[in-house]
Amino acid sequence: MAEAKKSLPTYLDRAREHLLQIVTRHQRDEVALVGLQDLRELLRDHKFQTDVAIQRGEATVTLPQFRIIGIGQNVEDATEDALAKLREYALQYLERLEFYRHTDRRDLYPLVVRFLATPEDEQAELLLEPETVETAPAVA
Secondary structure, eight states: OHHHHHHHHHHHHHHHTTOOEEEEETTTEEEEEOOHHHHHHHHTTOOOOEEEEEETTEEEEEETTTTEEEEESSHHHHHHHHHHHHHHHHHHHHHTHHHHTTSTTGGGHHHHHHHHHSOGGGHHHHHTOGGGEEEOOOBO
16 A cells, blocks of 8 residues: 555656556456546537426426426526535436446436536536527427
């Protein structure tokens, strides 16, 4: 363990230089260190499906992949509501990853990681990427 602690700065420097670092403990436990920007790049093609609707003075932002609906007086408020629910869901998903790996939600893992690897002030942009948003016609 002491050796790993001494080597950690070197591993981190290499990961920052876009070099994947595999760290092994006891010849069986393996983890990969990858730079955060590289991780974001690897996951950029995993897109959130988002449905936006405004009806009778209420906005909804729906994330059908996660079965999450954000509700608000406008799209911004509904997005914030959906983001708060998604943050809670994403943390629960990782805490129970072994469970989710055996369900129909196993394929959400890349989206969960992409979401959590994105700075909080940029997460709304993930949900509202123009090519992934379906907007329902407004109803008065």
